[in-house]
Amino acid sequence: MCGFVALCGNKNETLMRHMLDGIRHRGPDGEGVLQIGATALGHVRLAILDVTGGLQPMSNETGELAVAFNGEIYNHLELRERLESRHCFKTRSDTEVLLHLYEEEAEDMLAKLDGMFAFALAGPKGLLLARDPIGIKPLYYGWKDGQFLAASELKAFPPMDSLHALPAGHFLVVGEEPRRFAPPFPPMPAVNEISVEKAAREIRHRLDQAVRKRLMSDVPVGVFLSGGLDSSLVAALMRPHTVELHSFTAGMAGAPDLAAAREAAEYLDTEHHELIYTEEDMEQALPEIIHHLESFDAPLVRSAIPMYFISKLAAQHVKVALSGEGADELFAGYEYLKELRGGQVLRNELNTIILRLQDTNLQRADRMTMAHGLEARVPFLDTNLVRFMSRLPVDFVAPAADRPEKWLLREACKGLLPPSLLNRKKLKFSEGAGSAEIIARRLAATLSSSEYESAQQEALSLGLRSPEEVYYFKLWHEVMGQDIPPELVGRTSDKKAAA
Numbered sequence: 001m002c003g004f005v006a007l008c009g010n011k012n013e014t015l016m017r018h019m020l021d022g023i024r025h026r027g028p029d030g031e032g033v034l035q036i037g038a039t040a041l042g043h044v045r046l047a048i049l050d051v052t053g054g055l056q057p058m059s060n061e062t063g064e065l066a067v068a069f070n071g072e073i074y075n076h077l078e079l080r081e082r083l084e085s086r087h088c089f090k091t092r093s094d095t096e097v098l099l100h101l102y103e104e105e106a107e108d109m110l111a112k113l114d115g116m117f118a119f120a121l122a123g124p125k126g127l128l129l130a131r132d133p134i135g136i137k138p139l140y141y142g143w144k145d146g147q148f149l150a151a152s153e154l155k156a157f158p159p160m161d162s163l164h165a166l167p168a169g170h171f172l173v174v175g176e177e178p179r180r181f182a183p184p185f186p187p188m189p190a191v192n193e194i195s196v197e198k199a200a201r202e203i204r205h206r207l208d209q210a211v212r213k214r215l216m217s218d219v220p221v222g223v224f225l226s227g228g229l230d231s232s233l234v235a236a237l238m239r240p241h242t243v244e245l246h247s248f249t250a251g252m253a254g255a256p257d258l259a260a261a262r263e264a265a266e267y268l269d270t271e272h273h274e275l276i277y278t279e280e281d282m283e284q285a286l287p288e289i290i291h292h293l294e295s296f297d298a299p300l301v302r303s304a305i306p307m308y309f310i311s312k313l314a315a316q317h318v319k320v321a322l323s324g325e326g327a328d329e330l331f332a333g334y335e336y337l338k339e340l341r342g343g344q345v346l347r348n349e350l351n352t353i354i355l356r357l358q359d360t361n362l363q364r365a366d367r368m369t370m371a372h373g374l375e376a377r378v379p380f381l382d383t384n385l386v387r388f389m390s391r392l393p394v395d396f397v398a399p400a401a402d403r404p405e406k407w408l409l410r411e412a413c414k415g416l417l418p419p420s421l422l423n424r425k426k427l428k429f430s431e432g433a434g435s436a437e438i439i440a441r442r443l444a445a446t447l448s449s450s451e452y453e454s455a456q457q458e459a460l461s462l463g464l465r466s467p468e469e470v471y472y473f474k475l476w477h478e479v480m481g482q483d484i485p486p487e488l489v490g491r492t493s494d495k496k497a498a499a
Helices: 013-022 076-083 094-112 196-213 229-241 256-268 279-293 298-314 335-339 343-359 361-370 383-391 407-412 438-446 449-462 467-480 494-498
Strands: 002-008 031-036 039-045 066-073 115-123 126-131 140-144 147-151 162-165 170-173 221-224 246-251 271-276 320-322 375-377
Touching: 002 013, 002 066, 002 115, 002 126, 013 031, 013 039, 013 147, 039 066, 039 115, 066 094, 076 094, 094 115, 094 126, 094 170, 126 147, 196 229, 196 383, 196 407, 221 229, 221 298, 229 256, 229 320, 229 407, 246 256, 246 298, 256 271, 271 298, 279 298, 279 361, 279 438, 279 467, 298 361, 298 438, 298 467, 335 343, 343 361, 343 383, 361 375, 438 449, 438 467, 449 467
Parallel strands: 221 246, 221 320, 246 271, 320 375
Antiparallel strands: 002 039, 002 147, 031 039, 066 115, 115 126, 126 170, 140 147, 140 162
């Protein structure tokens, strides 16, 4: 896990330094800059694979190609095996596979990558940017005074003439428009002739494989453990493959997640760590949280608070942590989904909220972990699992009065957890951590009725949803310190935020 910068056009070492300084937290283990043709690549590294040899930016044997890469390619060993007879590998890192695969297949290589990634690859054909099919890793680009700039986070950029997020599953050759290379829901025939039992077995197998892939590392790997269904299942699937599994939770004193996480940790025999924070800790950390989150969306900020503290705790013990993001979207875990009528309506909504994760929960997970030099991996969003789920009859995951939310996931994972954990009802992350709506209540308590009414009117005029969001919006403007277009900030839908 890392961060990178790419500049095309005039050589500008001062601008490169400024942009790398903006993302230095993403790579505490080293940095590098490489000029190749008209493109300069800059990189800050969090060393996970080939700790000593995988320095970036990395060039190929001839020096004609170079890449700056953020993420993990889980099938890099399989790809390397196909390439080794024709290429001379200098490292054990997954980064080098990108270079040699590009030499043979150019942009066609992108559909063969299994992982989470964003990268900039420079060569004789120009600069190529690419982002994984789900959008787990961030990538932004734009123009300033005729020069093309790209970076892993918004805070890296100076004031820009234009600024965009590269959409998930797209690539961009500078000078052209973005093009899609791998839809997360490919136009494959639906799996209609399948029983619930067979679907459950297939889900269990794919989820187990997804977790195993994400244990790939040359440094310690831990798990975020809230005690909820999703994180507890990830921990349970990790446990047989780890000698000592470190688990982490964070919340306010008396929060439901703390007790549930202790129960899960005891059952799974993990080395458990917890951090208890106060309202004062939250308020003190809020400007830094919003600075790293790069968002003023109220539900996202609330859920970022416990993620910030759990990441701070985990980074003291490991460099990689698995998390449960994506399970609610895959398995219809949100309360508001019960209101949807008609199978296709539900399927469209599930596909939509999975695609929107790149601007909401995945942004939270990436930014809060990287703020502490920690890599987050999300097995529920493995593309093989996502694509299988998108092909199942939607009735298999549809909410119903006679079954709990995410019932198919619970069915698939029977026996992994005791009933008290396997049947635990879903809580929003901030609710489970005990911090939901605390800032909103503190604002209401400190403002007079006229001031609160004024804040309500200001929210309406700005297209925001509450005085709480106005507060975050103003903090966002202060801590970002530049003119980032508000439309780049992902917004949680009103229904999902209330779910």
